[in-house]
Amino acid sequence: MHQSKAPIPDHVPPELVVDFDHRLDPGFAVDPVGTARKLYDGPDIIYSPYYGGHWIFTRHEDILEGLRRPEVFSSCTVSVPPQSMWQEKLIPLELDPPEHSLYRNVLARQFSPKWAQSFEKDVRAGCRAMIDEIAPRGECEFVNEMAFPLPVRMLMPIIGFPVEDYARFHSMADRFFHAQSPEQNYAAASEVFAYMGELVARRRAAPGDDLISRLFREEVEGRLLTDNEILRMCFLLFMASTDTVTSATVLHMHYLAPHPGKLQMLLDDPALIPDAHEELLRRLGFINGPSRRVMQDVEIKGVKIRKGDMVTFMLGLAGLDERVHKCPMDVDFKRAVNPHLAFGGGPHRCVGSHLARVELRVMFEEWLPRMKNLRVKPGTEIRWHANMTYGTTSLPLVWDV
Amino acid sequence: MKIIVDLASCCGHARCAAKAPEVFGLDDVGFCQPLMETVPPALQASARLAAANCPEAVIFLDEEE
Numbered sequence: 001m002h003q004s005k006a007p008i009p010d011h012v013p014p015e016l017v018v019d020f021d022h023r024l025d026p027g028f029a030v031d032p033v034g035t036a037r038k039l040y041d042g043p044d045i046i047y048s049p050y051y052g053g054h055w056i057f058t059r060h061e062d063i064l065e066g067l068r069r070p071e072v073f074s075s076c077t078v079s080v081p082p083q084s085m086w087q088e089k090l091i092p093l094e095l096d097p098p099e100h101s102l103y104r105n106v107l108a109r110q111f112s113p114k115w116a117q118s119f120e121k122d123v124r125a126g127c128r129a130m131i132d133e134i135a136p137r138g139e140c141e142f143v144n145e146m147a148f149p150l151p152v153r154m155l156m157p158i159i160g161f162p163v164e165d166y167a168r169f170h171s172m173a174d175r176f177f178h179a180q181s182p183e184q185n186y187a188a189a190s191e192v193f194a195y196m197g198e199l200v201a202r203r204r205a206a207p208g209d210d211l212i213s214r215l216f217r218e219e220v221e222g223r224l225l226t227d228n229e230i231l232r233m234c235f236l237l238f239m240a241s242t243d244t245v246t247s248a249t250v251l252h253m254h255y256l257a258p259h260p261g262k263l264q265m266l267l268d269d270p271a272l273i274p275d276a277h278e279e280l281l282r283r284l285g286f287i288n289g290p291s292r293r294v295m296q297d298v299e300i301k302g303v304k305i306r307k308g309d310m311v312t313f314m315l316g317l318a319g320l321d322e323r324v325h326k327c328p329m330d331v332d333f334k335r336a337v338n339p340h341l342a343f344g345g346g347p348h349r350c351v352g353s354h355l356a357r358v359e360l361r362v363m364f365e366e367w368l369p370r371m372k373n374l375r376v377k378p379g380t381e382i383r384w385h386a387n388m389t390y391g392t393t394s395l396p397l398v399w400d401v
Numbered sequence: 402m403k404i405i406v407d408l409a410s411c412c413g414h415a416r417c418a419a420k421a422p423e424v425f426g427l428d429d430v431g432f433c434q435p436l437m438e439t440v441p442p443a444l445q446a447s448a449r450l451a452a453a454n455c456p457e458a459v460i461f462l463d464e465e466e
Contacts, residue, residue, distance in 0.1 A: 068457070108430040113415055274419070339416070339456040349412040354431060
């Protein structure tokens with residue numbers, strides 16, 4: 001769907017204006033990485049007229065600086081168009097430090113590295129059960145049969161999302177993440193909030209052994225969290241549990257399947273799997289955001305940015321910045337230096353990253369050896385979708401049985 | 402080699418502990434916790450790797466010390 005363009009403000013130099021829709025550019029459907037990478041032909045900081053008009057930072061160093069200066073680049077608005085998914089601030093997504101830190105710590109304790117490690121055996125058991133069932137068939141539709149259900153079904157009971165609502169989660173996630181316009185995003189978000197509101201009330205009435213139920217006992221500033229605050233945290237938990245690990249798993253598998261040499265490296269030496277994922281997270285960065293609101297006039301690389309402006313950081317693109325990553329388009333599982341920003345940076349860095357890394361590693365450790373001579377089903381044409389993240393909703397794979 | 406970490410700016414990526422587990426540990430929520438002040442020669446290469454892989458670039462190694 002074609003988005004409308006806003007008038008260019010007077011303080012934006014015309015030479016920095018680029019006709020680029022960072023969420024739905026038509027090029028994303030054909031070549032997502034190449035489409036984003038074309039921005040490197042132009043200036044480091046550009047201005048896009050779409051979604052009300054916003055600056056776009058394309059370079060690793062500027063994105064990192066922006067993420068690390070919340071006093072200048074505020075999370076009070078985290079997407080463009082600058083309209084929240086809800087009438088109240090999402091927690092902790094739309095808060096800045098120091099308020100942000102209070103809530104963030106609650107989630108950071110839940111999703112700590114130690115907890116992620118302790119969860120590994122469950123993830124491994126889940127992966128084995130799934131591949132035991134699917135491997136003998138010699139084929140699968142990887143997105144909907146493996147990459148979505150494994151992490152989502154693992155995490156739903158931990159968070160307190162009823163597993164019997166799995167199909168509804170799949171549908172809500174599909175409509176939210178694969179929306180063709182911001183309006184469709186808002187519609188899907190309202191449905192998620194209505195659902196979560198009921199769920200929080202149900203958990204309040206009959207708490208279980210899950211994160212939402214534990215949140216009722218968590219305190220910030222010496223008082224218990226309210227149901228309203230927990231609801232506003234649930235949106236992050238919904239987004240984090242239904243898209244990101246799935247997107248990474250699909251993209252990494254989509255890369256590996258037609259690269260038998262790279263696949264064999266991982267089969268010969270599974271200890272390479274963690275670094276392989278880090279490299280693919282860098283090379284296939286799939287997040288077209290986030291955005292921030294500028295709180296004071298600021299000059300970055302000679303570009304005057306005004307208080308009130310919106311800025312979008314192209315996180316996925318940062319991994320392809322040749323000033324930080326040597327030969328950025330190469331995929332090198334033994335790349336020694338890889339300080340990528342796939343999980344973001346600054347105070348809002350992905351709180352689920354430790355869990356995500358365990359899941360990505362274990363899925364590939366358990367699945368790759370069971371899918372001999374793995375390849376994309378012949379005749380398949382991959383269709384990419386974009387928006388806040390890019391990916392595909394279908395990846396048919398075949399292997400020898 | 403002496404380790405100086407800007408702990409206030411660490412955002413908990415945990416890459417240091419992955420790259421040099423003998424040199425860097427993590428606290429309960431995943432923030433950097435150096436396990437030593439001075440790095441013995443045998444661990445210096447991995448300490449350098451950890452510093453270079455920190456996405457926030459908050460690990461400094463004083464090679465003079």
